[in-house]
Amino acid sequence: MKKLSLLVAVAALAAPGTAAAARERGVVVKVDRQAHLVAVAERGGSVVRVHTPRALSKPFRIGQRLSFAARQLRNGTVAGSAFRVAGRASRLTIHGTVRAFNSRKQTITLSAGGATLRMKLAARRTFMASSPPPKVGSDVTVTASVQDDDTLEADDVQEVDNNDQAENDDDQQAENDDQSGDDQSGDDGASSAPAGGSGDSGSGSGGDD
DSSP states (O other): OHHHHHHHHHHHHTOTTBOOOEEEEEEEEEEETTTTEEEEEETTSOEEEEEOOSOOSSOOOTTEEEEEEEEEBTTSOEEEEEEEEEEEOSEEEEEEEEEEEETTTTEEEEEETTEEEEEEEOTTOOOBTTBOOOOTTOEEEEEEEEOTTSOEEEEEEEEOOHHHHHHHHHHHHHHHHHHTTSOOOOOSSSOOSOOOOOOOOOOEEOEEO
């Protein structure tokens, strides 16, 4: 019996397309209930798409602060398990690429971590001739606020220098390495079984209260 258990454990570690689970944290910026995916904005602003268990006691909501065990998949998404909800963020940061900008409707659409995020611009946020709106295809950092209706509103949009972004990515990787030794226990009522599979949707970054 012990030999069988050992073989099962070895087989799990050797499964293709996966990596050992590490603890990660972030804020939910998009929810795709049909695909069982959430987009999570990490503290540095990078967005990851996370597969959630199919059987959840409560669906996740935009703005929730999550911690979870993350296992990287080949398609660039993450299989999440042992989710914990640790409150709600009021503001957050997202790094992404501008896919659309509608000056009439005052909306901006970003591609971030494989997720498409559409946000309204805050009423006080207007672009002047001296500070024109970002061009489609440009990399930006958006500071957004979480609204009561579970939507995001862009308070500030700044174009990003690629060199600065590379440094931020290095800082984020270092932070993830530090978090890999965090406590793996705890669940918010969601199934702690790892979620797998592929899908598309969702993405965002860590928030400031």
